[in-house]
Amino acid sequence: xxxxxxxxxxxxxxxxxxxxxxxxxxxxxxxxxxxxxxxxxxxxxxxxxxxxxxxxxxxxxxxxxxxxxxxxxxxxxxxxxxxxxxxxxxxxxxxxxxxxxxxxxxxxxxxxxxxxxxxxxxxxxxxxxxxxxxxxxxxxxxxxxxxxxxxxxxxxxxxxxxxxxxxxxxxxxxxxxxxxxxxxxxxxxxxxxxxxxxxxxxxxxxxxxxxxxxxxxx
Numbered sequence: 392x393x394x395x396x397x398x399x400x401x402x403x404x405x406x407x408x409x410x411x412x413x414x415x416x417x418x419x420x421x422x423x424x425x426x427x428x429x430x431x432x433x434x435x436x437x438x439x440x441x442x443x444x445x446x447x448x449x450x451x452x453x454x455x456x457x458x459x460x461x462x463x464x465x466x467x468x469x470x471x472x473x474x475x476x477x478x479x480x481x482x483x484x485x486x487x488x489x490x491x492x493x494x495x496x497x498x499x500x501x502x503x504x505x506x507x508x509x510x511x512x513x514x515x516x517x518x519x520x521x522x523x524x525x526x527x528x529x530x531x532x533x534x535x536x537x538x539x540x541x542x543x544x545x546x547x548x549x550x551x552x553x554x555x556x557x558x559x560x561x562x563x564x565x566x567x568x569x570x571x572x573x574x575x576x577x578x579x580x581x582x583x584x585x586x587x588x589x590x591x592x593x594x595x596x597x598x599x600x601x602x603x604x605x606x607x608x609x
Contacts, residue, residue: 395456395457395459397439397440399438400472401438401470402436402438402472402474403435403437403442403446403469403470403471404435404468404469404475404590405426405429405467405468405469405590406466406467406469406590407585407587408465408466408467408585409462409466409467409468409590410430410589410590410594411589412426412467413426413427413429414567414569414593414596415549415565415567421458422458422462422465422467424448425447426462427597428448430593430594430597431597433476433477433598435474440455443456447459477595478591478594482509482510482596483509485591485595486501486510486592486595487510487511487512489589489591489592490510490511490512490592492588492589493576493578493582493584493588494580494581494583495580495581495583496513496579497513498512498579499511499577499578500522500523500576500577501575501592502522502527502574502575503573503574503575504572504573504574504575505527506523506524506525506528507523508523509574513579522577525577526564526575527575529551529575530549549565549566550563550564550565550566552564560578560580562578562579563577563578563582564576564577565578569593569596569597569600569601570597571602574596
């Protein structure tokens with residue numbers, strides 16, 4: 392018998408940490424798939440057991456409660472008092488605004504796996520082009536050496552950084568895996584992912600590039 396209960400009147404929404412976990416790896420587990428499914432909705436779903444079963448692809452009520460509790464403990468999920476619509480507008484218009492909040496000096500860009508940038512804020516055009524190409528090269532090197540990093544050194548992260556003598560990031564590259572697509576965020580200085588705009592950016596990309604983008608009957 393489950394001791395869990397749901398709070399009425401809330402809408403499910405990932406935290407910045409939850410959005411990052413959803414897209415930081417190609418690997419799939421139950422929490423990550425739940426968060427990915429949530430980010431593919433065009434509006435925040437109401438918190439009820441029927442929506443949880445659909446989002447979690449699970450018919451066992453107790454297991455749904457347990458997975459929700461797990462994500463809540465890790466602060467990957469939050470409940471909003473009002474419903475949100477997915478980001479609206481062309482990506483080239485809305486992404487620079489989101490990116491501007493993710494760096495201590497306002498310099499960040501989003502590139503695809505071919506090394507072309509989709510959006511940039513704060514970088515001159517030529518620098519953005521070169522950083523995007525560098526991000527693609529780093530991804531290739533990472534894939535080639537992932538066995539060493541993951542299996543021999545137990546380093547699960549896909550992110551790379553150029554650091555100063557104190558180990559602080561001067562410019563870093565973080566991959567975002569959206570369905571079969573791989574993007575890279577390049578950030579000058581210390582990254583600030585713990586922002587609502589990061590969730591909006593991941594949500595916008597998930598809606599645009601996921602093959603399963605959908606909306607439940609709420």
